[in-house]
Amino acid sequence: MSEEVKIEKQDDLCGGLEFNSTSDIEVPTKLIDQVIGQEHAVEVIKKAANQRRHVMMIGTPGTGKSMLAKAMAELLPKEELQDVLIYHNPEDGNNPKVRVVPAGKGKQIVNAHKMEAQKSSQMRNLIIVFAMLGILVFAFVYLREQFMWAIIAVLLLLLLLRYVTPKETVITPKLLVTNQGKTTAPFIDATGAHAGALLGDVRHDPFQSGGLETPAHDRVEAGAIHKAHKGVLFIDEINTLRMESQQHLLTALQEKKFHITGQSERSSGAMVKTDPVPCDFIMVLAGNLDAKEGMHPALRSRIKGYGYELYMTDSMEDNPENRRKLVRFVAQEVMRDGKIPHFDHSAVDEIIREARRRAGRKGHLTLKLRDLGGLVRVSGDIARSEGAALTTADHVLKAKKISRSVEQQLADTYLDQRRDYRLFKAAGEEVGRVNGLAVIGGDSGIVLPIVAEVTPALSKAEGHVYATGKLKSIAKESVQNVSAIIKKFTGYDISSMDVHIQFVGAYEGVEGDSASVSIATAVISALSQIPIDQTVAMTGSLSVRGEVLPIGGVTYKIEAAALAGIKTVLIPKSNVGDVLIEEVYKDKVKIIPVTNISEVLEYALVGKMKESFLDKIRNFSMDKMGIGIFD
Ligand code: ADP
Known part of the structure; x- marks a missing residue:
């Protein structure tokens, strides 16, 4: 029999770091030094910034992809930054001209033009005053019939107008992109940008003529690719970008300049096309593993050929050094938020404990740090609302209760509903019914009862597996695997029987690949008519040889079982190290690691027939294979 798993509380969670609160922890000033656990990515980003290479980052959301892209922008030289001006083209108003000047100069030029324009408008006003005066003089002398003087007055007026009128009206250029006062190269996030926002656009002019129109160059708007000139253009979820836009992006990458034109066909802006506007950016693309699918092959190959591809890890080893990094992470998040109180030692311990739980993997800490940062903020908010000087473990525990994911909340209501309808059974015994365990949304467990019934086959030729509920295909596969x-x-060949399996109340989103141990147990019970102890729940994947293989989400599953009132949980032995259940559940359930199906049956089956059945199993040897032990 296996030993029950005992969960000890560990003391030194902060890797030996001495501090009273996170205000004692030094936070690096550079963003790149703040990145935690992605050492390989940090190295590559530094190299890519140095060599101006493009980067694609693939990995779970919230692991620091955009943070790294921002950090990359910080590493780029700011001396190279430029401003871009766009000028009216007197020869062709629909083809505005582009001028590139050093950063900060653009504003000066525009201001100078504005001054000049102001001067010329003052001059115009002066002329109007003179002209009025001239007309008055003319009228006066004309009325007095001094024609000679009248003619002289007209001539003088014409002469004045000839020399004083400004040669041409001054049209101020538009400052399209400015980097004035910037301390770092631009970081532009173009995630989810439509074509206009990405590639630039020309606004529609509702008047278009009659002196009320806005000159074309004034309606030109820079796109993200232009704003990212000499900096970083970051695009997350690259696969959601339309193919056409990806193609244009590729052109922009190759040419390092891209003209701006109106993006909507029927707008007056569509007639306008500027000279090419510089867009010499470094592209950082990001996405999930499936992002590659929606990507333009040429764009991908461009990165492969001229850049780096990076896979972001979502957990790191649980060692003192990495735990110390997490302490710094808490300090960073508090500093970044700016409003929440610093964390005391106990609160940081609690965050690290949660990082372990969320890793879902033996000896690891999670690197899904956006979510963990969320917990830091909610904890801090609670501390603040209570007027506490420091955030304590108590606040973190409260925050964990409040900030449950949608899936966790769903699991809660699901549990309530099942209790209401008595779908749950956490007591007594029943033939063919097992309390299975499943996860939804990756971080919420639920108890998933499985009921099996075996009947002689309807069809003479062969039996069928009938499964209801959303996990039909998994059930069929499991039954085949466990046959x-x-x-x-049992000696029964279930391929000649009809096996009915029902997942009670399973619904969309339940991940059931770890249900094969439960399915096998339910079927064996239904065949042998030996009842199953309903205070037991189980999880595990079954090999065709009867070994219980590891599964994911073991911590969440055990917690769900405890919540449902289950007393014993059977888990795969290889998952023991992953068990990081919360204090409150520790005394509620017994956790028993198992290595093969016969151990599962030892714990799960009850009743008079159990022992003789188990004896048969124990004594069973391969040469008896095929002989029904219930004959
Ligand atoms: P992604 O782009 O991968 O979805 P982000 O870079 O937007 O994730 O991360 C969101 C926030 O989470 C960051 O601003 C930072 O506060 C925190 N964070 C995420 N990953 C890390 C990391 N590796 N190191 C430090 N902080 C991180």
């Missing part, structure tokens, strides 16, 4: 074991343990 050898069932045959071995």
